[in-house]
Amino acid sequence: MNGLPEKLLTIFSWLALSALAAALVFLLGFLWMRGLPTLGPELLFGHTPPLDALLFRQQVFDGLFPAVCGTLLLVLLSMLLALPLGIPAGIYMAEYAGGRLRRLFNLFFDILAGIPSIVIGLAGLSLTIFLHRVFPGRVAPSLLVSGLALAMLVLPYLIRTTQTALEQVDPLLRATAPALGASRLQNILRVLLPSALPDITGGIILATARCAEDTAVIMLTGAVASAGLPGSLLDRYEALPFTIYTISAQYGSPEELAVGFGAAVLLLFLCMGLLLAALGVQRRLSVLLLYR
Amino acid sequence: MRYTIFSFMLLPAVLAWFLLPVGTGLASDLDPFAGMRGSIRIAGGTAHIPVMKAVAREIMSVNPQIRISIAGGGSGLGIRQVGEGLIDIGNAGRKPTEQEIARYGLVLFRWAIDGVAAIVHPQNRIRSLSSAQLQAIYGGRITNWKEVGGVDRAINLYTRDESSGTRKVFWKKGLNRGKIVKRANVVVSNGAMKTAIAHDPFGLGYVSVGHIDSSVAPVTLDGVKPSLQNVQSGRYPVARGLYSLTRGRPAGLVKRFLDFLYTPTGQEIIAGSGFIPVQ
Amino acid sequence: MRRRQPAGRPARGLEYLFPAAAAAGGLFTLAILAFLLVFGFPLLVDGRLAGLLLSPWEPDRGLFGIYPMALASLLLALSALVIGVPLSLGTSCVISTLAGPGLRRFLMHGVRLMAAIPTVVYSFAALFLLVPLMRRLLGAGSGLGLLTAAPVLALLVSPTMIIFFTNSFNRVERQVLLAADALGATGPQKLLFVILPAAWPGILNGMLLGFGRAMGDTMVSLMLAGNSPVVPGSVVDPARTLTAHIALVMAADFDSMEFRSVFVCGLVLYAMTGLLMLCFRLVAALGRRTRHERPA
Numbered sequence A: 001m002n003g004l005p006e007k008l009l010t011i012f013s014w015l016a017l018s019a020l021a022a023a024l025v026f027l028l029g030f031l032w033m034r035g036l037p038t039l040g041p042e043l044l045f046g047h048t049p050p051l052d053a054l055l056f057r058q059q060v061f062d063g064l065f066p067a068v069c070g071t072l073l074l075v076l077l078s079m080l081l082a083l084p085l086g087i088p089a090g091i092y093m094a095e096y097a098g099g100r101l102r103r104l105f106n107l108f109f110d111i112l113a114g115i116p117s118i119v120i121g122l123a124g125l126s127l128t129i130f131l132h133r134v135f136p137g138r139v140a141p142s143l144l145v146s147g148l149a150l151a152m153l154v155l156p157y158l159i160r161t162t163q164t165a166l167e168q169v170d171p172l173l174r175a176t177a178p179a180l181g182a183s184r185l186q187n188i189l190r191v192l193l194p195s196a197l198p199d200i201t202g203g204i205i206l207a208t209a210r211c212a213e214d215t216a217v218i219m220l221t222g223a224v225a226s227a228g229l230p231g232s233l234l235d236r237y238e239a240l241p242f243t244i245y246t247i248s249a250q251y252g253s254p255e256e257l258a259v260g261f262g263a264a265v266l267l268l269f270l271c272m273g274l275l276l277a278a279l280g281v282q283r284r285l286s287v288l289l290l291y292r
Numbered sequence B: 001m002r003y004t005i006f007s008f009m010l011l012p013a014v015l016a017w018f019l020l021p022v023g024t025g026l027a028s029d030l031d032p033f034a035g036m037r038g039s040i041r042i043a044g045g046t047a048h049i050p051v052m053k054a055v056a057r058e059i060m061s062v063n064p065q066i067r068i069s070i071a072g073g074g075s076g077l078g079i080r081q082v083g084e085g086l087i088d089i090g091n092a093g094r095k096p097t098e099q100e101i102a103r104y105g106l107v108l109f110r111w112a113i114d115g116v117a118a119i120v121h122p123q124n125r126i127r128s129l130s131s132a133q134l135q136a137i138y139g140g141r142i143t144n145w146k147e148v149g150g151v152d153r154a155i156n157l158y159t160r161d162e163s164s165g166t167r168k169v170f171w172k173k174g175l176n177r178g179k180i181v182k183r184a185n186v187v188v189s190n191g192a193m194k195t196a197i198a199h200d201p202f203g204l205g206y207v208s209v210g211h212i213d214s215s216v217a218p219v220t221l222d223g224v225k226p227s228l229q230n231v232q233s234g235r236y237p238v239a240r241g242l243y244s245l246t247r248g249r250p251a252g253l254v255k256r257f258l259d260f261l262y263t264p265t266g267q268e269i270i271a272g273s274g275f276i277p278v279q
Numbered sequence C: 001m002r003r004r005q006p007a008g009r010p011a012r013g014l015e016y017l018f019p020a021a022a023a024a025g026g027l028f029t030l031a032i033l034a035f036l037l038v039f040g041f042p043l044l045v046d047g048r049l050a051g052l053l054l055s056p057w058e059p060d061r062g063l064f065g066i067y068p069m070a071l072a073s074l075l076l077a078l079s080a081l082v083i084g085v086p087l088s089l090g091t092s093c094v095i096s097t098l099a100g101p102g103l104r105r106f107l108m109h110g111v112r113l114m115a116a117i118p119t120v121v122y123s124f125a126a127l128f129l130l131v132p133l134m135r136r137l138l139g140a141g142s143g144l145g146l147l148t149a150a151p152v153l154a155l156l157v158s159p160t161m162i163i164f165f166t167n168s169f170n171r172v173e174r175q176v177l178l179a180a181d182a183l184g185a186t187g188p189q190k191l192l193f194v195i196l197p198a199a200w201p202g203i204l205n206g207m208l209l210g211f212g213r214a215m216g217d218t219m220v221s222l223m224l225a226g227n228s229p230v231v232p233g234s235v236v237d238p239a240r241t242l243t244a245h246i247a248l249v250m251a252a253d254f255d256s257m258e259f260r261s262v263f264v265c266g267l268v269l270y271a272m273t274g275l276l277m278l279c280f281r282l283v284a285a286l287g288r289r290t291r292h293e294r295p296a
Helices: A004-038 A041-045 A050-054 A065-096 A099-114 A117-134 A143-167 A171-179 A184-213 A216-220 A240-249 A254-281 B002-033 B049-062 B075-084 B098-104 B131-139 B165-174 B190-199 B228-233 B252-260 B264-272 C013-045 C049-054 C067-098 C101-115 C119-138 C146-170 C174-182 C187-198 C200-216 C219-224 C242-251 C257-289
Strands: B038-044 B066-073 B089-092 B106-120 B156-160 B185-187 B203-208 B239-247
Touching (some): A004 A254, A004 C146, A004 C187, A041 A050, A041 A065, A065 A099, A065 A143, A065 A184, A065 A240, A065 A254, A065 C013, A099 C257, A117 C013, A117 C200, A117 C242, A117 C257, A143 A184, A143 A216, A143 C013, A184 A254, A184 C119, A216 A240, A216 C242, A240 A254, A240 B190, A240 C119, A240 C219, A254 C101, A254 C119, B002 B049, B002 B252, B002 B264, B038 B252, B049 B066, B049 B252, B049 B264, B066 B075, B075 B098, B075 B239, B089 B252, B098 B106, B106 B165, B106 B190, B106 B228, B106 B264, B131 B156, B156 B165, B156 B190, B165 B203, B165 B239, B185 B190, B190 B203, B239 B252, C049 C257, C067 C101, C067 C146, C067 C200, C067 C219, C067 C242, C101 C146, C119 C146, C119 C219, C146 C219, C187 C200, C200 C242, C200 C257, C242 C257
Parallel strands (some): B038 B066, B038 B089, B156 B203
Antiparallel strands (some): B106 B203
């Protein structure tokens, strides 16, 4: 017995789904159409022979190679900075914290997770200015500052993932080792962490994707339109999302615009690929924890 | 695999393409860069970017050990950041004020003359405006193309961000310090302005003369076309110098970079980018 | 329940790392706030807070008010929600109840994939697809404005909301659902009379999450909304959000009032985040008290 309200709800829900799917197909299909033809070695290396570029014998000027390298270095750096803080903090939240302290930290991490990315970039910039005033001439927007800021961006997510993964370990499993005489630390290191590892790894992969795609933070902390490969951590650098933004605003020729489409498709592949890897690795942790 | 073989076959051709200009004497101007190491951080005026990129390309092709990073941001940013020591060379499309020079100890290097012209979409039939009309449009008093002889559509105004030297010069000399209505769309660089107008059949904006190509159409102001000759001769009043600034006298790699802008090769690059090179 | 350490176990040094790491994380949250306050201080202290929040942006006249930007942020986020919430709710209804098991799995994977799409990619595609379309449809304007940015923003925040809504739909107590089934309720009936009413805290919180994300996004409004620093007269006018303003005013002198205004923007955004968090917790607590959800 389906009355009018039920019918309306059904129709509306299916229409909503279709509208969303159509919009997505529309946008992504357009991107795909314009971007797919550009994929190829010229997209990455421009007029420089790929072997020379890869061996760093020549710089690449009209390809995405510096941007791709910049993004990879950035992701590596920020994960290196975030993991040693995020995982232990998550362990603390799941296993040690209690009562008021736990509620306090929960609040802090929720706020940190909710701060818009550009505000984090702004904080990174102000840190740079401050350090520059104190140690003149040595600190400037650079790979290092961006790495720090991105680490701050994904930290709450890593903490939450680790915490939730640990909390979801089977209580029976959790009780076994202590019953056999293991200390809390031994239990964590040898039983809980390994059994929560798939979910934690999934979370790490997703955090990596977040670092790779973010534009607002790196805009303010060191990404530039043209820099070649960064020579050191204190250099400016190019990054894929920022290159996409720059090209979209000011492309000089149809070729440059084509590079932009190629870059967008490349970034899309990268992030989707990372997500698929994460889904393949983890059991059932909700992507929801990435609620920025 | 097939790809590697293919690229090896192309390698001599590409290398020749790179080495040929070097072989024909450009090497002499680029000699000071051989054997040097280091990095140069450049930021500021967006009009300078094509020249900076071309010069950087020449230098980095000859010596891959040198790293040159180029950012935009506008003349204001160039002046501030070089003054604060965050970058090595700051580009400005307007002459820094006495205050700025004194405050930061800036040393100026002018290497080109450029103009700022109003631009419209190539399909727009209106190619000529008087100063009064331009001021009225940017002041918000004229809002429709039909009021200046065009179609009945609203004029989409584009302007630059407040740090822009191009904007300062246009405001001072083109609009006679008249008001720019706040409703105008804001774009952040000369390149962005060009892209915006190239896509908007009813848009009006202003851009560095050197940046004008077939994707936009320049607007004649008071009967004077914004061509390079007119800018050089002074007939077109909205002109400005392109400056590179350093904090204090430059040395080392930075000095050689700036010197390169005055060599024949450098001046050729500047002229090729659409500006008038200056000694 | 405090767990006791059994006596005589070695290597407890590592255990000091854990709270230290958490403390560092908490410190970051406070440090960000501190930086924003310190740098924005001159503007706040001058007693011009009211002026800042209410006056327009006219740096030539010494007015550094962020009111137009704050209003634009609110309008854009609300518009994105107006478009996005119905779409997300409908999709969640399909995923949780109306679809068969195969389609359900496919859709959940699809939504997760959608969540991974970077905002700069959405904005890039929309810039070349939607902006000319808007210009032609409206017959006026440059195609850049709130009306162009809102649908894209809605698309951006929808996956988050869908996942959240679906999760809360799935959390409705099994006994209630079984009772409905026993009474012969069909899918839509269950949705209308049981799930949706019971999951209202989840729906509300999902909307808050979506709102927070919409307010906090930079690239969509930077690339699609025109960036003029005036209060938009209508949804087709260009506008500048708080986030885009921060990205645009980077060039100013670090000591100038102009530059410091971005820190006030940052503070407003930070405060908004805090406020949303509090509302989130409030709604969750209220929901738990009415006992229609299993505890989270």
